[in-house]
Amino acid sequence: MDRKTEIEKRMGEITELLTGDQEVNIDELETEVRSLKDELKEIEQRSKREAMAKEIQDGKTEVRTIEQPKEEIKVNEIDKRGKDLAEKRAVTVSSGDIVTPTHDKGTIKESFNQVSTLLDRVSVVPLDGGESYEAPFEIEHGEGNYTEEGQPYFDTTVEFGYASINKTKITAYNEITEEVLKLPRADYAGRVEGSVGKALRKKITKEILVGSGQAGEFTGIFSANATAINPATDLEIGDIDKDTLDDIIYAYGGDEDVEDEAVLILSKHDLRKFAAVRDDNGRKYYDIVNNGNTGRINGVQYVINSAAGSLSTADDGDYLMAYGPLSAYEMAVFSPTELKRSDDVKFKEGMIAHRGSVFAGGNVVKFNGFLRVKKAPTV
Structure with missing residues (x-):
């Protein structure tokens, strides 16, 4: 099996991994795919050079049209976008979905994930183009009762509530020097799209947890304005021990079911506390599988969010974690994400301005959709 066939086979295996149900490290696979594509491109180019050289040696003079590799076409498109940015005053460099992150070109070293x-x-x-709205949810449905013959049917009621999802404006702005233009255009285009776009995402993902719910702000899971959650269901913990995960799982939901699709939202600091719990023999009590920002604790899914509190630093009554199906939180996106660049703002100083904006809002839309965990008062 030649190297080209091996690469194509491996690319097929990666595709199956990405479309399958098992957990994978997306960052590692992305790096491997990029490396394989570069190697495949080099093999194809070398093969074409050898073919052209053979034709010359054989005395053939006809002109051949060589198909441009797809990866090269993509690079040229990015280069063209960078050229457009360099020649226009104000131009929309991105308009898309705030939910799907943009993968920047790898030649600019990224910081740790934020x-x-x-x-x-x-x-x-x-x-x-939409506006703020109210999302209805069911609070409780009634229970039937015995009824004697000829008597009126027993009255039952269904109680509903409404969660307000308000349109908010999230913006980000930064300035860089014109020297950045000396970088390759493709890198510059990625830098423009990445820095401001990530700033928008960073703000929104925190607001999903801690947004105050006041006018012009998201309503976070921890907010008192998350009317779908009854504060009486909040769980208090003093420390993380062998019973903590079970206490959270069985405290969530109604009296008839134990939910199996819920996710635990917590800080990295408290995840470490789970990892530090030992059994009577000194072995790790919790089996933790880490996969970047997500993973599992004894089979229970978790997602890290730095906006969550930590037992080490939280005050009494502060929220630490949330547990529930993530579909119980609804985020409305009222506009595409817009990223723009302008050379005019500080023309004399040679500064280049970038700004981004998106209109969005969010709230908990399922009654008691999340169990909120907070720090118990110190005794």
Whole structure:
């Protein structure tokens, strides 16, 4: 089996991994795919060079049209976009969905991940051009009763509530020097799209948890304005021990079911506390599988969000975690994400301005859709 066939086979295997149900490290697979594509491109180019050289040696003079590789076409498209940015004053460089992150070109070294994937996993409703609205949810349905012959049917009622999802404006702005233009155009285009776009995502993913719910702001899971959650269901913990996960699982939901699709939202600090719990023999009590921003604790899914509190630093009564199906939180996107660049703002100083904006809003839309965990008062 030649190397080209091996690469194509491996690309097929990666495709199966990405479309399958098992957990994978997307960052590692993305790096491997990029490396395989580069190697495949090099093999194809070398093969074409050898073919052309043979034709010359054989005395053939006809002109041949060589198909441009797809990866090269993509690079040229990015280069063209960078050229357009360099020649225009104000131009829209991106207009898309705030939920799907943009993968920047890898030649600019990134910092550690600063955006929780919580944003990509909640329920998203696209409402381009829409306005604020109320999402109804069922609180309780009645129970029937015995009725004697000839007597009126027993009255039952169904109680509903409404969660307000208000349109908010999230913006980000930064300036860079014109020297950045000396970088390759493709890198510059990625930098423009990435820096401001990630800033928008970073803000929204935190607001899903801690947004105050006041005018012009998201209503977060921890907010008192999340009217779908009854504060009486909040769970208090003093420390993380062998019973903590079971206490959370069985405290969530109604009296008839134990939910099996819920996700635990917590900080990295408290995830470490789970990892530090030991059994009577000194072995780790919790089996934790880490996969970047997500993973499992004894089979229970978790997602890290730095906006969650930590037992080590929280005050009494502060919220630490939330547990529930992420579809119980609804985020409405009222406009595409818009990223723009302008050379005019500080023309004399040679500064280039970038700004981004998106109209969105969110709230808990299922009655007691999340169990909120907070720090118990110190005794």
